[in-house]
Amino acid sequence: MxxxxxxxxxxxxxxxxxxxxxxxxxxxxxxxxxYLPQTSANIQPTGWSGHTIPLPLDHQExxxxxxxxxxxxxxxxxxxxxxxxxxxxxxxxxxxxxSFKDRGTSIMISALKSMKVDELVEDSSGNAGASLxxxxxxSNMTAHIFVPESAPVPKIGQIEVYGATVHKIPGTRDATTDxxxxxxxxxxxVYASHNLSPxxxxxxxxxxxxxxxxxxxxxxxxxxxxxxxxxLYLGMWKGLCELKESNHISHMPRLHFVQTEAVKPIYSAAxxxxxxxxxxxxxxxxxxxxxxxxxxxxxxxxxTRSNGxxxxxxxxxxxxxxxxxxxxxxxxxxxxxxxxxxxxxKLVRSDSIGKNNGILVPITGSGLKDDQPK
Amino acid sequence: MxxxxxxxxxxxxxxxxxxxxxxxxxxxxxxxxxYLPQTSANIQPTGWSGHTIPLPLDHQExxxxxxxxxxxxxxxxxxxxxxxxxxxxxxxxxxxxxSFKDRGTSIMISALKSMKVDELVEDSSGNAGASLxxxxxxSNMTAHIFVPESAPVPKIGQIEVYGATVHKIPGTRDATTDxxxxxxxxxxxVYASHNLSPxxxxxxxxxxxxxxxxxxxxxxxxxxxxxxxxxLYLGMWKGLCELKESNHISHMPRLHFVQTEAVKPIYSAAxxxxxxxxxxxxxxxxxxxxxxxxxxxxxxxxxTRSNGxxxxxxxxxxxxxxxxxxxxxxxxxxxxxxxxxxxxxKLVRSDSIGKNNGILVPITGSGLKDDQPK
Numbered sequence: 091m092x093x094x095x096x097x098x099x100x101x102x103x104x105x106x107x108x109x110x111x112x113x114x115x116x117x118x119x120x121x122x123x124x125y126l127p128q129t130s131a132n133i134q135p136t137g138w139s140g141h142t143i144p145l146p147l148d149h150q151e152x153x154x155x156x157x158x159x160x161x162x163x164x165x166x167x168x169x170x171x172x173x174x175x176x177x178x179x180x181x182x183x184x185x186x187x188x189s190f191k192d193r194g195t196s197i198m199i200s201a202l203k204s205m206k207v208d209e210l211v212e213d214s215s216g217n218a219g220a221s222l223x224x225x226x227x228x229s230n231m232t233a234h235i236f237v238p239e240s241a242p243v244p245k246i247g248q249i250e251v252y253g254a255t256v257h258k259i260p261g262t263r264d265a266t267t268d269x270x271x272x273x274x275x276x277x278x279x280v281y282a283s284h285n286l287s288p289x290x291x292x293x294x295x296x297x298x299x300x301x302x303x304x305x306x307x308x309x310x311x312x313x314x315x316x317x318x319x320x321x322l323y324l325g326m327w328k329g330l331c332e333l334k335e336s337n338h339i340s341h342m343p344r345l346h347f348v349q350t351e352a353v354k355p356i357y358s359a360a361x362x363x364x365x366x367x368x369x370x371x372x373x374x375x376x377x378x379x380x381x382x383x384x385x386x387x388x389x390x391x392x393x394t395r396s397n398g399x400x401x402x403x404x405x406x407x408x409x410x411x412x413x414x415x416x417x418x419x420x421x422x423x424x425x426x427x428x429x430x431x432x433x434x435x436k437l438v439r440s441d442s443i444g445k446n447n448g449i450l451v452p453i454t455g456s457g458l459k460d461d462q463p464k
Numbered sequence: 465m466x467x468x469x470x471x472x473x474x475x476x477x478x479x480x481x482x483x484x485x486x487x488x489x490x491x492x493x494x495x496x497x498x499y500l501p502q503t504s505a506n507i508q509p510t511g512w513s514g515h516t517i518p519l520p521l522d523h524q525e526x527x528x529x530x531x532x533x534x535x536x537x538x539x540x541x542x543x544x545x546x547x548x549x550x551x552x553x554x555x556x557x558x559x560x561x562x563s564f565k566d567r568g569t570s571i572m573i574s575a576l577k578s579m580k581v582d583e584l585v586e587d588s589s590g591n592a593g594a595s596l597x598x599x600x601x602x603s604n605m606t607a608h609i610f611v612p613e614s615a616p617v618p619k620i621g622q623i624e625v626y627g628a629t630v631h632k633i634p635g636t637r638d639a640t641t642d643x644x645x646x647x648x649x650x651x652x653x654v655y656a657s658h659n660l661s662p663x664x665x666x667x668x669x670x671x672x673x674x675x676x677x678x679x680x681x682x683x684x685x686x687x688x689x690x691x692x693x694x695x696l697y698l699g700m701w702k703g704l705c706e707l708k709e710s711n712h713i714s715h716m717p718r719l720h721f722v723q724t725e726a727v728k729p730i731y732s733a734a735x736x737x738x739x740x741x742x743x744x745x746x747x748x749x750x751x752x753x754x755x756x757x758x759x760x761x762x763x764x765x766x767x768t769r770s771n772g773x774x775x776x777x778x779x780x781x782x783x784x785x786x787x788x789x790x791x792x793x794x795x796x797x798x799x800x801x802x803x804x805x806x807x808x809x810k811l812v813r814s815d816s817i818g819k820n821n822g823i824l825v826p827i828t829g830s831g832l833k834d835d836q837p838k
Binding site for chain 1: 541598599618
């Protein structure tokens with residue numbers, strides 16, 4: 091008997107865990123994993139020892155790992171005066187394929203493999219595709235990765251080197267998603283979408299548990315995350331909720347998110363402003379460039395519940411921050427990560443974040459995966 | 465009072481620790497750190513808790529870190545039948561700048577900074593240069609990095625993004641070293657050479673201590689390392705000696721090394737064959753392409769003392785292994801790391817390594833740092 095069910099993110103509908111059910115049959119909302127009482131199998135993530143983290147797996151041997159997670163936290167001493175607050179980064183680019191996506195992929199692939207899935211389809215601007223391709227390779231699964239034709243050359247190359255079949259799609263990021271869904275339907279395959287699979291967030295939530303291991307009950311009061319569809323933002327919240335419910339932490343930090351001026355659907359919705367995909371502009375922040383994020387409603391709910399703020403940044407601001415982070419702190423981040431730092435600075439300057447509670451920002455991916463900054 | 469001295473690697477000469485002394489005044493051999501009895505300051509490396517590792521620092525605050533080390537170990541299940549032995553890799557590319565060099569750089573920069581050094585020169589085919597550039601940036605030091613003009617574009621780009629001054633030198637790898645040394649002399653600067661600084665190996669030796677933390681006294685019996693100048697090979701040995709002397713391990717593994725057919729000075733010397741830099745050929749394995757390795761004698765001594773073997777591999781073999789490792793195990797390694805895997809396979813097939821003791825290989829650097837494999 092499985093230790094979990096799938097639960098609709100917005101209504102009461104639920105169903106048995108499945109590799110092919112990705113939305114609510116009643117209201118079409120995305121699904122999440124809900125653990126059943128007293129069925130925890132007590133599986134430990136890679137390198138973890140400590141309190142129990144619920145995972146949607148039945149046996150420790152089901153865990154497929156390349157050594158993801160357990161990333162270090164570094165304080166940015168040289169940028170403290172510029173940001174005007176204590177600022178910490180969690181080095182998520184120090185994951186096996188160079189981004190935090192490996193956390194979600196590890197758990198998603200583990201769950202799907204344990205359900206005997208052996209062929210997968212995913213669409214990704216790059217990081218999630220590379221991640222899925224790597225984990226599929228080492229677990230002997232066939233992977234089809236749909237990418238926008240405009241994705242950075244190093245990211246596409248990385249997907250190819252792991253042996254996945256790469257499908258390059260012209261047009262917007264959303265066109266890539268549509269092409270992947272059509273391919274899934276036509277070939278009766280499993281859509282291992284990092285945006286939709288309920289398993290993915292079960293991996294990204296481990297980020298929150300590691301922050302607790304690092305800081306104990308003194309987690310920085312403000313956490314600033316770049317958001318495309320919100321898999322890290324929502325995982326962070328889920329992990330924090332687990333920590334709060336198990337009395338490991340006494341209070342919740344505020345979760346803020348950052349998008350770019352170029353692609354800002356969730357920001358616009360949170361601010362009550364109109365926005366649609368026809369307004370998409372080119373951006374170097376590939377990880378936040380999701381025009382129609384299926385989990386938008388969940389992101390806005392967490393924003394409200396955590397009393398967070400949101401902000402957008404320009405291409406110039408994120409480009410500047412990519413260079414600043416490398417030259418002042420020795421951290422070569424992908425533009426998406428620089429977006430979060432640029433946003434954190436703006437949130438402090440606008441007094442949306444206080445100066446005294448500490449700020450934590452994930453460096454979501456490696457600069458080596460993108461075209462070099464000019 | 466410092467907790468260490470510099471000791472000649474081949475004669476009895478020793479001196480006080482210094483940022484500018486890099487060779488023995490009697491016999492010109494490279495120097496190593498020798499700890500003085502009962503002066504250990506008990507500094508812990510990043511993320512370490514456990515037995516004491518001697519480090520050449522006086523205060524914990526002297527440690528300059530980007531979160532290096534603590535890399536995961538992964539077993540290669542899909543390649544076990546091909547290699548015909550249990551094989552483990554330590555994911556050294558999951559370091560802050562994407563290679564194991566960060567271990568050495570962290571300790572070297574920490575020691576030099578504590579001696580008030582603020583401007584450095586280094587020569588590097590790429591990885592060590594990027595590493596030094598990153599750590600110099602975050603510790604407010606000025607770095608000059610000399611690289612061969614032929615180094616991979618992504619590696620040079622990475623050095624530049626951290627803000628170091630890059631000096632591109634035509635000709636051989638050794639010409640780059642000569643140019644760096646001339647620049648050091650003409651400008652009276654500190655030569656922070658990963659090949660020569662005694663501090664560098666004090667960082668790479670932590671690799672061995674982590675392997676002990678992972679395996680206890682059951683460390684794999686055969687460890688296969690790609691060698692250019694041997695900073696990881698010699699660090700591994702030094703760490704193992706510390707573990708043996710402190711009775712943490714009861715027996716020493718065998719340390720094997722791999723070079724390429726294109727650049728094989730240490731292999732040739734170990735086999736008693738003639739070789740000189742005029743015989744250098746082009747290779748994608750940049751990390752092993754050191755024509756005149758200053759620590760060659762030390763490498764051969766460790767080879768003998770550990771009862772190790774050595775082997776060379778061709779460009780075709782290392783290129784194949786780079787692809788195999790990505791497509792079968794989801795690990796995108798730089799060509800230098802593939803060299804070690806190709807060598808491990810050859811050593812097993814030639815019965816130089818037994819099939820029953822386990823093999824461990826470091827994945828020294830990320831494939832993202834090189835030109836993409838064809």
